Amino acid sequence: MDSQDVVTYNQEILKVIDDDKTAKVIQDENLFPVLKYLQEGPKTINDLVDIFKKSGDEKSDKTIYRYLHTLIKAKLVAKAGKRIISITEDELKSETLYIRTAKVFIFPEALKHLKENYEKGFCPVFDAARLLLKPVVDGKTLDSDCFQKFLFNIDRQRDDIIVDLFKDLDDKTIREINALKWRELEYCLNYSSWAALATIIDLKEEITKCK
Amino acid sequence: MSSQDVITYKPEKLVFIKDEKNNKLFEDENLYHVLKFLRKGPMTIQDLSDAFKENNDEKSDKTIYRYLHKLIQAKLVAKAGKRITTVNENDLTSETLYIRTATAFILKIPLAKKEKQEFHSPIFDAIYLLFKKKYGKNGNQKEFKKFFDKIDNERDQYIIDLYEKADKETMKALESLEGKNILFALEYASWLAILIKYDLKEEFEKIYK
Secondary structure (H helix, E strand, O other): OEEEEEEOOOOEEEEEOOOHHHHHHHHOOOHHHHHHHHHHOOEOHHHHHHHHHHOOOOOOHHHHHHHHHHHHHOOOEEEEEEEEEEEEOOEEEEEEEEEEOEEEEEOOOHHHHHHHHOOOOOOHHHHHHHHHOOOOOOOOOOOHHHHHHHHHHHHHHHHHHHHHHOOOOOHHHHHHHHOOOHHHHHHHHHHHHHHHHHHHOOHHHHHHHOO | OEEEEEEOOOOEEEEEEOOHHHHHHOOOHHHHHHHHHHHHOOEOHHHHHHHHHHOOOOOOHHHHHHHHHHHHHOOOEEEEEEEEEEEEOOEEEEEEEEEEOEEEEEEOOOOOEEEOOEEEOHHHHHHHHHHHHHHOOOEOHHHHHHHHHHHHHHHHHHHHHHHHHOOHHHHHHHHOOOHHHHHHHHHHHHHHHHHHHOOHHHHHHHHEO
16 A cells, blocks of 8 residues: 655744633643644544554544544644545545644733733733832832833733744754643743843843832 | 631741642642632631532532542641530530641742753753754753753742742732732742843853853
């Protein structure tokens, strides 16, 4: 039996997930493994059935089809193309291949704060952070308006930074990022955005302005 | 009937949960509810049973006892003391009170493991590679991981310290937030504290020559 994969879908490197609904789909315990297995490349339903079996978690093709359907609706997975299989001289079979719409999915959580609080002009989370920082700034209380503006500003920048940081990655970096588990990826995004922020803004100086 | 609570256990303020097993316990919906109910203060099994009932989720005493046992074994809950109740002149009951071992738990996965002076951390490796693009090719990955592990540990310590030092005004602001948002506030505060202390730009320039 000879077979060949034909992929016609153009996969993106990075996709930013900024709505709660899609973020929930990614975190779903059943759907997450499907996304993980698809990291290695386009797969058919039969491929996925085999991988699930090997990992000790048997799923029927109907179930997997249902998972894929949910993922396609959330635009996290797409039909990539077909696997053409020659069975005999007279018989040809074709199976659908599925692919992730992007190699890396990221979810800037900061964006969410911003949306909820920007119009109000006051974020209670930021205010709690301001009060917590008292011992760090020699017991002084930072100015509330100034600090709110400062954090709204860096929150927005962190989202841009993360998108920028994930642009044009080489294959090695993409492989390392994709090998991370869900929660590890969250830490990776969080830490790199804070670190990147610190390399472009002098945070110490900005905070001093709010004293 | 008059009753009085006697508490002999003193809980911590903030504790990090870093091992996988205890992290998993928080994923258990029932155990999570018990921990949530106990935020209000020490409770007896009867109190907890009422709290579940109010949630339209009736549980038997035996079941609640089993939950508490699991949480005690994981050191997330402790026996706090006793509730003494006078029923009549000749009848006194005492019930065990249960308490969270800390006012706040912070879940965290282990980010790096140290083996023979070297740090193993897929997360820090990924971050190293992400910044490599920006800073050029000749970075010292070992140094990077060492430095990141250091600031990560210091950040955890800041979270504990800042929470412990929080005055009344600060605690009031924290208490008005929902669970996950308390963590965000601590995250912002601790990162800013770290970034006030360290000039990351300078540190990175040393690491990526």
